[in-house]
Amino acid sequence: MKIETTKSTLNLIFHEDEIAKIKKDGLMTFKNANKKHFVNIMVDQMMKIYSSMADGDYANLFSAGNVIENEEGPHEYKSEINVIEKILETNKQYTDVIQQAKFNNFKWKGLKLLKDPFTLSIYQQLLQDLKPKTILEFGSGEGGSASWFADTTKSLGIHSRVITVDNKALIDLPNVESIQLDVNNINIYEFEKYESPMLVVEDCHANMQGIVKKMSSIMSPGDYLVIEDTIDPEKYDIFKSCDLTSFSRDSKYCDFWGKNNSWNYDSFLRKEK
Numbered sequence: 001m002k003i004e005t006t007k008s009t010l011n012l013i014f015h016e017d018e019i020a021k022i023k024k025d026g027l028m029t030f031k032n033a034n035k036k037h038f039v040n041i042m043v044d045q046m047m048k049i050y051s052s053m054a055d056g057d058y059a060n061l062f063s064a065g066n067v068i069e070n071e072e073g074p075h076e077y078k079s080e081i082n083v084i085e086k087i088l089e090t091n092k093q094y095t096d097v098i099q100q101a102k103f104n105n106f107k108w109k110g111l112k113l114l115k116d117p118f119t120l121s122i123y124q125q126l127l128q129d130l131k132p133k134t135i136l137e138f139g140s141g142e143g144g145s146a147s148w149f150a151d152t153t154k155s156l157g158i159h160s161r162v163i164t165v166d167n168k169a170l171i172d173l174p175n176v177e178s179i180q181l182d183v184n185n186i187n188i189y190e191f192e193k194y195e196s197p198m199l200v201v202e203d204c205h206a207n208m209q210g211i212v213k214k215m216s217s218i219m220s221p222g223d224y225l226v227i228e229d230t231i232d233p234e235k236y237d238i239f240k241s242c243d244l245t246s247f248s249r250d251s252k253y254c255d256f257w258g259k260n261n262s263w264n265y266d267s268f269l270r271k272e273k
Helices: 007-011 016-025 033-051 083-090 092-105 117-130 144-155 183-188 208-218 233-241
Strands: 067-070 073-076 134-138 161-166 176-180 198-202 224-227 247-249 268-271
Touching (some): 117 144, 117 198, 117 224, 134 144, 183 208, 198 208, 208 224, 208 233
Parallel strands (some): 134 198, 161 176
Antiparallel strands (some): 067 073, 224 268, 247 268
C-alpha cells in the first residue's frame, strides 16, 4: 500500500525514522497510549474525508480494509464513520464557540445575523457571481440576515428584491419585504413569479422537504438554493431525503474554504432543470 500525506500531519506524532518506516511498510505500531488515542481520532475523521476525495488530488491514506497494528493486535478501520458527527464530537469546543457567537453575539445593525463566518463570506462571493434579482429567505429570526442581504446587494450595485418568510410578523426593515406564513402549509400558498437569477435560502428548520419541492417548481435553471445548518446530522439526513433531482451540488461554494468548510454541508445547490 502506498501512503502519501503531508509531512506536518505525521510529524505531530512520529519522528522522521518512524515516518519513513510507516511509508515503507504501510502500517503503524503503537507503544505509546497517547499516540494511539490521537491516531484513532485522526483516522476516524480522515477515513470518511479521504474516501470522498477518491477522484481528487489527495491520496487515500486509510481506506477500508487497511490494517493498522497496535499492541492489542491488528485493527481494521472501516469507512462507515459519519464525518459530521466526528467533527462535532472531536472539535466540540470549536463548534461551541462559533455557535455561541452565531446565536448570541454576531449582529447586523443590532439584529442577530445567525450566520457562521464561513457561510457569510461565501454568500458575499455568491451574490457577486449570481447578481440575484430575487432573494427569498425562509426563517427571518430578528431580520438581521434579510437586512444584511439587502444592504450587501445595494453596496455591490445589485438591484435585488429581498423577501423573508416567517410564521411570525417581522418588524419593518428598509428594502426588505416580509411574508407571514407557516411553512407547514407551503403547498397551498401561491407564490408570485419571481424574477431570476434567484437565491433561495432555507433557514427555518421546518418542512424542508415541502420547501424544496415548492421552490423547485418556481425556480429556473441557474438559480441557487442554500439549505443552512446541514452541519447538524439530523438536518443533513432530512436534507438528503429531499427530492434534489433538479439540483446539483456546487463545489465552488460548498468547498470554498476547503471541503464543506462551513455550516452548510453539501447544500449550496444550483438549479439545473
